[in-house]
Amino acid sequence: MDVLIGHPLTYARDLHGWSQADLIARMRVAAASRPEGLRTGADKSAISRWENWRKTPSAESQLLIAEAFGVPLADLDLYPWPHWLPGRADPLPLGSAYTVRALREAQRASMERRNFMVFSAVALAGLSAQWATLEPDRLTSSLDGRPVDAELVDWLETTAAALTSLPTERRQHTVKLMDAHLDTVTDLLESGRYSQALGIRLHALGARLASTCGWYRFDQAKHHAAGVFWNAALTNAHAAGDRDMGAGVLADFAYQSIWVGRPNGAVDPLTNALTHTAHPAARSLLHLRRARADPGRRPGRPHPRRPDPPPRTAPA
Structure with a gap:
C-alpha cells in the first residue's frame, strides 16, 4: 500500500526531495534576498503544524514558500493556500474532447507509485459546477477503425456487470480484469466507428467501469488514482x-473528502449534484452525505473520520 501524503506542502517537498530542514533553509535564503527583511516564521514545529492542517502560514511565510519552490507570485492570488503549491492535481474539465483523455489519464494514474491525497476543494467545486450547468455535447462517430456492433457492446455490458457484482473479497483477483475491460472500452471510444446510440452506451459503460476501478483504488488507499478514475467516470457519464450516474460520482468525491478529514470540500459537489438528480435513492444518498459534510451541523457533532462504507456503484 502506498503511503498517503496528507498535505500539498508535504507532497511539494516530496517532489523536490526536500526535508523540512531543506525547506526552512530555502525560505531563509529567500527572506535574506528581499530588501524588506521578511521573517520566515518557519521552524520544524511550524512546518509540522502547516502540514497537519492545524495552522495556515502567514502571508509573509507563504510568499517565502512560493519563492523557495519557484512558484509565480501571481498564483498566490489565483489560488488559496495550499492549492497553489507545486504538484497541484486538477481534474480534467467536462466535454466530449476530454472523455477518452480522462480514461487514459486514469489508467496512467493507477500505475504511479506516488500518491497525493485528493483533488482540492477548489478544483472539485469547479468541476461540479460544470456538471451542474454544462449540457453534454452531441456524440459523433469516429471515422477511423472498424464499426462497433451492438452484439459486442452487449457482451461488454454483461461482462462488466458480472465483474462488478462479485463479492468484495474477490476483487483483489479481478482488478486486472476490470482494468483490461476498461482499456477495451476506451480503445473503442478512441478509434471505433459507432452510432450515436452505441456511443452513449459505450460512454455509460466506461463511466461505470471507471467508477468501480476508482473504488478499487480507494480501498487500497490510493486516493489520487481513485480521484482520477472518478474524474473519468464523471466526464463519460x-x-x-x-x-x-454523474451525481453518484460526485457523491463518491464527497465521500472521499469526508473520509480523509476534509469535509468542507464535499459541500459544493453535493449541492451541485442535487440540481439535476431525479432518482429518489440517488437524492437520498446525496442528502445523507451533505448532512455529514455540512459545516453548519449542530454544535458538538464532529465530522465522522471514517463514515460507513458506501455502495460500490451509483444507485440505478
Missing part, C-alpha cells in the same frame, strides 16, 4: 447524458 456527462457525455452519456446520465445525470443520476
Whole structure:
C-alpha cells in the first residue's frame, strides 16, 4: 500500500526531495534576498503544524514558500493556500474532447507509485459546477477503425456487470480484469466507428467501469488514482447524458473528502449534484452525505473520520 501524503506542502517537498530542514533553509535564503527583511516564521514545529492542517502560514511565510519552490507570485492570488503549491492535481474539465483523455489519464494514474491525497476543494467545486450547468455535447462517430456492433457492446455490458457484482473479497483477483475491460472500452471510444446510440452506451459503460476501478483504488488507499478514475467516470457519464450516474460520482468525491478529514470540500459537489438528480435513492444518498459534510451541523457533532462504507456503484 502506498503511503498517503496528507498535505500539498508535504507532497511539494516530496517532489523536490526536500526535508523540512531543506525547506526552512530555502525560505531563509529567500527572506535574506528581499530588501524588506521578511521573517520566515518557519521552524520544524511550524512546518509540522502547516502540514497537519492545524495552522495556515502567514502571508509573509507563504510568499517565502512560493519563492523557495519557484512558484509565480501571481498564483498566490489565483489560488488559496495550499492549492497553489507545486504538484497541484486538477481534474480534467467536462466535454466530449476530454472523455477518452480522462480514461487514459486514469489508467496512467493507477500505475504511479506516488500518491497525493485528493483533488482540492477548489478544483472539485469547479468541476461540479460544470456538471451542474454544462449540457453534454452531441456524440459523433469516429471515422477511423472498424464499426462497433451492438452484439459486442452487449457482451461488454454483461461482462462488466458480472465483474462488478462479485463479492468484495474477490476483487483483489479481478482488478486486472476490470482494468483490461476498461482499456477495451476506451480503445473503442478512441478509434471505433459507432452510432450515436452505441456511443452513449459505450460512454455509460466506461463511466461505470471507471467508477468501480476508482473504488478499487480507494480501498487500497490510493486516493489520487481513485480521484482520477472518478474524474473519468464523471466526464463519460456527462457525455452519456446520465445525470443520476454523474451525481453518484460526485457523491463518491464527497465521500472521499469526508473520509480523509476534509469535509468542507464535499459541500459544493453535493449541492451541485442535487440540481439535476431525479432518482429518489440517488437524492437520498446525496442528502445523507451533505448532512455529514455540512459545516453548519449542530454544535458538538464532529465530522465522522471514517463514515460507513458506501455502495460500490451509483444507485440505478
